Amino acid sequence: MKRSGLMLVAVILAAWFAASAQALTVGLDRSSVETNIGHRFTFVSTIANTGSTTESGLVAHLNVLSDDPGVYVDPEDWSSNRTRYLPALAPHQTLRVTWTVQAVNSGQFAVYVAVLPRHGPGPITTSPPLRVAVAERRTLNSGGVLPLVLGIPALIGVAAVGTRRRGR
């Protein structure tokens, strides 16, 4: 009897935690982005408090990961402002957070936003992933640059030699 009572309490607590975990939702304004390496793009996450109590002390954090195990990703390179401390969210209130990201690697990536409480063990709510396809950088015209990078110093060199000879 005692054991079943404890189980009942555990179930109620689990249900309560589950309910509080679902009190927040995080959505993104788009599901995919196609861009070129080096370019910046912006997306908006919408954090909604669907519960009946005010949620305070929340932090939103941006994460980046590569689909390819061979590609190293340093999220700091993608965004220097990845952590946002959010104001209190009243019941049924939503908050829009804009993120600007620079694609610094080429390939397929996933970007998502996680929202968690600043203190305590509370649940982490994550957004669906934003799938980012980053195209390789097109190098500039390497053949066309040679006449320029060789020609200008050559012209100045000729002028310097000519001036020196005339000075003698």
Add this chain to the structure above:
Amino acid sequence: MTTIALSPPRRAWLIVAGQELRDLWLGGRGLALTLAFSLLLSVMTYLTATNSVLNFLEQRESVNLTLQVAVAVGALLVLLGAADALSGERERGTLESLLLAPVHRLELVVGKGIAALSLWLVAFAVSIPYIWFLGRGVGLVGTALGAGFLVGSLLALFLAGLGLLLSSVAGSNRVSLSVALFLLFAFFAPTQLPSGAQQGWAGDLFIRIDPFSSGLHWLGKVVVDAHSFSQDASWLASPVVAAGLALLGALGAARFLALRGGGQ
């Protein structure tokens, strides 16, 4: 008995500037410095245009990097010219004849300053084709060149004033040049702190105080982030103030220009 009064010619600074420009550009020193400058820009441009592994991510950043190097090194050439202007004459023993010439000392310094500034103007002209090559196709060339000329001119004026000020009081080229470079590095050092240490008001202040860092920061905002010239204009306060103070200091020190260094 006839008395001949040697009065200074009108616009003597133009005569001094003309003579100094001839010495600098026909003597070969200016062209040698420009050749070294163009070689540096050639290497930079070749790497940014061809090497996809380098972290030069997009065309705007390539333009910005090359432009920043052109502006910074072009302005440093002015420092080399200005730091040599008076202490060099002193070191070579030719300052005495200059001081005896019927020219106000102020005009002497102005003429030498103009010659030093010509190094920046020529460096900027040399950098135009490189910036054009990297920035064509993205409508960036005019903006980049305009912003680069503005920042580079402010920095060149600052370094010309600083170089002339130090050169007028230093006994030798070595002293004036080393003190000028030391001051530049002292300004620049805080900007090399880890990015975490640059956050907050102290880090922001360090970058804003240093004319080089703040000027180049503004340049990056215009070229990379496509901001308008006026959007981050407060970042130009430091180069403007530094240029004004350095030029005033140089002109003030010109009044006390003496045969020996240290005002002796």
